[in-house]
Amino acid sequence: MAVVAASPLAAKVPAGPIAEKWDLHKNSLKLVSPTNRRKFDVIVVGTGLAGASAAASLAELGYNVKAFCIQDSARRAHSIAAQGGINAAKNYRNDNDSVWRLFYDTVKGGDFRSREANVYRLAQLSANIIDQCVAQGVPFAREYGGMLANRTFGGVLVERTFYARGQTGQQLLLGAYSALMRQVTTGKVEMYPRREMLDLVVVDGVARGIVCRNLITGAFETHAAHAIVLCTGGYGNAFYLSTNAKACNVTAAWRCYRRGAFFANPCYTQIHPTCIPVSGSYQSKLTLMSESLRNDGRVWVPKDANDNRPPNEIPDDQRDYYLERRYPTYGNMVPRDVASRAAKERCDAGYGVGESGMAVYLDFRDAIARDGLEVIKAKYGNLFHMYEKITAENPYQVPMRIYPAVHYTMGGLWVDYNLESTVPGLFVLGEANFSDHGANRLGASALMQGLADGYFVVPYTLGDFLARTVFPKVTINHPSFKETLVEARNRVERIVAAGGTRTADDIHRQLGQILWDKCGMARNASGLSEAIGEIQSLREEFWENVKVLGTGEALNQNLEHAGRVADFLEFGELMCRDALNREESCGGHFREEHQTPEGEALRDDENYCYVAAWEHRGADEEAALHTEPLSFEYVPLTQRSYK
């Protein structure tokens, strides 16, 4: 049983009606004068949508910003791979959309496990994001009259998603990146590419700096600041196979956890329904096919499990369009968690298609017949091209084969309403925090959250922190910096010195398999308990038997990867513990013991309507559970239904 701490966490949600909370709160935040801002140094780690937008906005205000990224250029952060779109409550389609409806859809889509006040603020800020991006020159799709175009996404009944072909994340990130590069030119941002944050420096309980490794030279560096903004994304690569970029990792967030930041809801992972299926044991990553495809594609499997005919030869009455059958109101546009479980259910029951039997069809035949080939090509051309590249099959002629894959992580470091973690001075933005998506994220909401946090929340709340805090003078010569540096360096040296026989990649694959089998789309108590034991022994094996060649004093990609695997091996255990603790099903967390007779997720609002925030208590101690109770004053708790 988890150790439960007594006092609930203070989320600092302001009082007042939900529609006025953010405005009232902003009015109460302290300001830093324009001339004093240049006296404050801020470190931003990560340059995806959250990091680049935060770094640029803070620099525009006049703070001295140091921005760090793991890639060779800030423009390559993984936000760039987001395909489908970004939500905003503009109501440009006159379909009765509103801030309220975006708020409502997001709370419901998250299966009532997010913080209402945060979600409402996100919906309020969504419209400003579109304005900002358009002003930066982001080339969103347009209608012939020159106005912005929209489409719909899963889990909603309006068209509020803005997009730039299948490259929305790329275009939004290039917008934020260009704002960041402008600030490099003004001298307010110092860029540190090819740096990996390996630890957080805490001085007298306050976050005051970071330790990072220069990936080109292998040199360890320390940097001091008045506040740290962590924007390092999610932990999906714990599963080895995911749609995340290969460098995505949990290390920065995990190191902050080890220094006192609570980790919230690590068991909430999003398994995205439409990905290209695994084709072999050599597979290095999985590729997403945008959710936007479900606007026009119909998902089906044969009605007869033994039907091995090519898909185009199977007549309509012998196809099971199972999403349309089970969820007539939302049809193919049910939220991701629901669509993924439904695909797994069909495949487990023996109806799956393709060589492995672990796939379902996503078919555009009817859409092409209805709208014409050119219309479909214009909407999804680059996605179809990518599918054909990977599978050597033409999706204009034969249905795509898809299967769910790990895509996004709703859990992350716990933050209060100001996006500040439990370590004062450490702010956490974007996918790296936990706050807005509950147990399941709706499509086109990740980009919205990253940019809302970076452009419009942290510039205000961070200013308040700086204005309220008395800062003793701390430089990198402070003993805490030296101690943290030595610890980080020792970890790296220990990996190099292990001199074993198994590669880090091989161990990572095994960890991924354990998590996928026992902490993936369906979980149960005995599987999770087994997984914890297996991860513990695999972790021991790693430290005794990992084989990394070369030195730490040069570019050594193998060493970088091994360090990330070491942290995934610690984190994976916490993920399983959290899943074991949560004796209910909600959103992407599906405990087989807790389901309705129809196989839908069954929540337990009596006992689990809370955020689970885990506190590190030392290497040999079990993590302690803190809870933040969630109350739903505006969207009443109900069983989610998309029927």
Added chain:
Amino acid sequence: MAHTLNLTLRIWRQSDRDARGEFRTYDVRGISTHMSFLEMLDVLNEQLIQQGEEPVAFDHDCREGICGQCGMMINGQAHGPDRETTTCQLHMRRFENGQTITIEPWRARAFPVIRDLVVDRSAFDRIIQAGGYISVRTGQAPEANTLPVPYEDAEKALDAAACIGCGACVAQCKNASAMLFTAAKVSHLALLPQGQPERRRRVVNMVARMDSEQFGNCTNTYECEAACPAGISVGTISRMNREYLKARLAGVEPNL
């Protein structure tokens, strides 16, 4: 259905920026035709580690063709033989059993080799820093639909904005010119109404920065367009040349 290949790889190995490099030859066996090119290199690297030789360093990240981090010369072609395809999206079904594949880093003075197949492309960031943006602060933006953008202009701007900044254009060009990269950003912003106020200053400064980064000149061989995985057209270069000429005739001087 998948079948397997046995291949000989000639790969450029160089331990750091200043070291002397050389080609080394490796055999890989049983490569599935379903593998991506980078997965084939993963197999080689696992094999090398087990044999006690340091793995080949190469840049990669998203492995779905959008981040622009990967890129290598494959048998003399940037990103290999497929059109509009990054190295990570190239699959082994494009190769024959028994084939020898020569793999080199991007070759350009402005992109020094860091190690093996990894190069330093920070010159691209500096070109963007010289003006590849619209100067708008967070909070200054007007309501998005107050500025209509004709459909055709938005589409053309997106065609140019699709550049992933991988550097294949530079690597393939015999002059190692960065004209296509620079022109893509200049075109993207010149085509949009938001980009007008800084239109002249932008092109002059970005071209000046490009020239100072030791990229070569353009001699219209169009190798860049052929190598570009994002399908950026050389038409953007014509547009940039016109933009540049107009700006200079109007008396705009570079100011870096």
